[in-house]
Amino acid sequence: MKRHLLLRLYPRAWRERYGEELSAQLEAQRPLRIGIITDLVRGALDAHLHPLRRDNSTMRSSNVIDRRMIAARATAAWSPVAAVAITAVMVLMDFWQGHIIWYRLVGFPKESYVVFWYQSFADGSSLRFFPFDELYDLALHLAMLAVALAGALIFTAVERKALRESEPSVS
Amino acid sequence: MTDVVRLSTEALLILISLADGPKHGYAIQQDIHVVSGRRLGPGTLYGAIARLECAGLIDAMMERGARRPYRLTAAGTRHLRTELASLKDLMQAGTRRLAAR
Numbered sequence: 551m552k553r554h555l556l557l558r559l560y561p562r563a564w565r566e567r568y569g570e571e572l573s574a575q576l577e578a579q580r581p582l583r584i585g586i587i588t589d590l591v592r593g594a595l596d597a598h599l600h601p602l603r604r605d606n607s608t609m610r611s612s613n614v615i616d617r618r619m620i621a622a623r624a625t626a627a628w629s630p631v632a633a634v635a636i637t638a639v640m641v642l643m644d645f646w647q648g649h650i651i652w653y654r655l656v657g658f659p660k661e662s663y664v665v666f667w668y669q670s671f672a673d674g675s676s677l678r679f680f681p682f683d684e685l686y687d688l689a690l691h692l693a694m695l696a697v698a699l700a701g702a703l704i705f706t707a708v709e710r711k712a713l714r715e716s717e718p719s720v721s
Numbered sequence: 722m723t724d725v726v727r728l729s730t731e732a733l734l735i736l737i738s739l740a741d742g743p744k745h746g747y748a749i750q751q752d753i754h755v756v757s758g759r760r761l762g763p764g765t766l767y768g769a770i771a772r773l774e775c776a777g778l779i780d781a782m783m784e785r786g787a788r789r790p791y792r793l794t795a796a797g798t799r800h801l802r803t804e805l806a807s808l809k810d811l812m813q814a815g816t817r818r819l820a821a822r
Binding site for chain 2: 564568570573596597
């Protein structure tokens with residue numbers, strides 16, 4: 551694995567401050583063994599969890615602040631993921647609960663008809679329908695999924711931008 | 722404001738390594754290996770260096786560079802003395818208790 555890829559795991563401010571030294575150290579320790587790679591990954595995680603601070607706060611007090619920040623960040627970061635996951639499950643349930651019917655089998659969608667996902671026909675073609683009331687559910691759930699996905703993407707873009715702008719320059 | 726800093730083993734080893742003079746990262750790593758038999762990984766080493774520097778216990782002697790030497794600050798020296806005295810007390814207590822068995 552390339553050194554610079556491993557260094558990219560670290561926050562930008564951390565790389566600006568220690569990246570050159572760490573890279574030189576890795577150069578001296580070639581080849582990169584799995585133990586060193588694991589150590590670097592763990593170090594990068596630690597660097598993200600404990601951002602560089604150049605104030606008079608002690609390690610103890612900064613750790614308390616870090617724990618709160620980590621909890622807040624984790625909640626904020628996982629909320630859109632949870633929204634996408636929940637709505638995706640709802641859409642999948644729409645399918646898996648048996649609302650799919652084969653037009654050629656029944657001729658017209660029946661609300662209570664339960665069929666299989668797949669069935670072979672002589673010409674190999676098939677059509678899938680949802681009964682109208684289930685179709686509304688599906689449309690609603692798909693719309694929720696789209697909104698959740700859009701929200702997650704917007705959140706990710708905003709957070710990445712905020713992180714880039716907020717990382718202190720320590721050069 | 723460094724009175725309540727609690728050092729990890731790695732951070733203590735780095736302070737001990739710097740006690741006899743400034744060293745850069747690789748030299749610190751080698752010195753710790755000689756003194757304690759432990760070989761700190763580069764991620765662990767620089768994580769501890771970053772914390773010590775942020776806590777004001779060590780500082781870099783150069784603004785930039787691939788081999789930037791670090792040295793103990795006055796606060797770092799005081800802190801190391803305190804930690805070593807504490808470890809000495811702990812060792813003596815343990816030795817006394819073992820002797821009493």
